[in-house]
Amino acid sequence: MARLSDMIEEFIKALLEESNGQLELQRNELADYFECAPSQINYVLATRFSLDRGYYIESRRGGGGYIRIIRLDMDSNDYIMYLLKERIGNRISQQAAEDIIHHMLDKGIITERESLIMKAAIQDKGIGIPTSLKDNVRASIMKAMLTTILKLRN
Amino acid sequence: MARLSDMIEEFIKALLEESNGQLELQRNELADYFECAPSQINYVLATRFSLDRGYYIESRRGGGGYIRIIRLDMDSNDYIMYLLKERIGNRISQQAAEDIIHHMLDKGIITERESLIMKAAIQDKGIGIPTSLKDNVRASIMKAMLTTILKLRN
DNA sequence: GGTTATTGACTTTCTTTGACTTTCATTTTT
């Protein structure tokens, strides 16, 4: 039972592929095409095309409005440095960490197997301690793994 | 009069047979089919399709949700099963964990890169919390990663 | 009597929808 959101995600990714990582679309048009509420498009953008997943969104309202989706393309080493120095502080949610791992896989920094091992390591369920500390422990683990990956690349 | 749980177990096993050891199902659908409470399905999964018995379960909630059941190849994975069931309890030292990872690398179960990522994830330094809990957290993480690897080797 | 099954109420997670708001461009009034 394919989810609508997944179909829209695939559709947008195919368009991005064709158009070299950047595209503009009309929210209502797309909603019409998929016969859904316009706000469904926002949901897909928020959950599947977030910054952590490596996309940047710009838009404009009013007549002639649009939504522009940009696939970010940073050098992999720079990206990992950015994650270590800026993105991950001393706490990070499971969702955000998963999105980052997803993105690293997308960029070919890690293999699929590696991505699954990493996701296992940062799971709430995996980290068996008080919720208040989970995000902190997760941040530490994530940074330790990223540091290792960075080393591997140099 | 065979017990309901046994019937459901048989049913799922037959499906697994047909589908080469991996299948996806809808909890409510199956519960409807057997005219039982949905939570009965969870009971069957917990008691008959546990990791101990060689199955791995994944699921997702919400619209388009599912339950995925994966039959693991117990024979070729007996070392990992041993680790999960016997060797690693609810605590493990960094040294012991590293030894295990090293051994898995030696046996060709994981790649060198994977071994380094795993070691990063279970380092004392990686896990930034009170020493008293470190060994417990490490055990959880280790088991989560091993479980994932089990699935990968299927 | 103790273990194993079954059920149901409640919770959590993820998705979809719709009502309402904001922003911008164009057209109409004054």
Place this chain on the structure above:
DNA sequence: AAAAATGAAAGTCAAAGAAAGTCAATAACC
């Protein structure tokens, strides 16, 4: 020409819907 009205977008947020999870109470079976 400036101001006001209109219409055409996109944004927000909360409610409804669609699954699966949890847990404790009861029931059934050795």
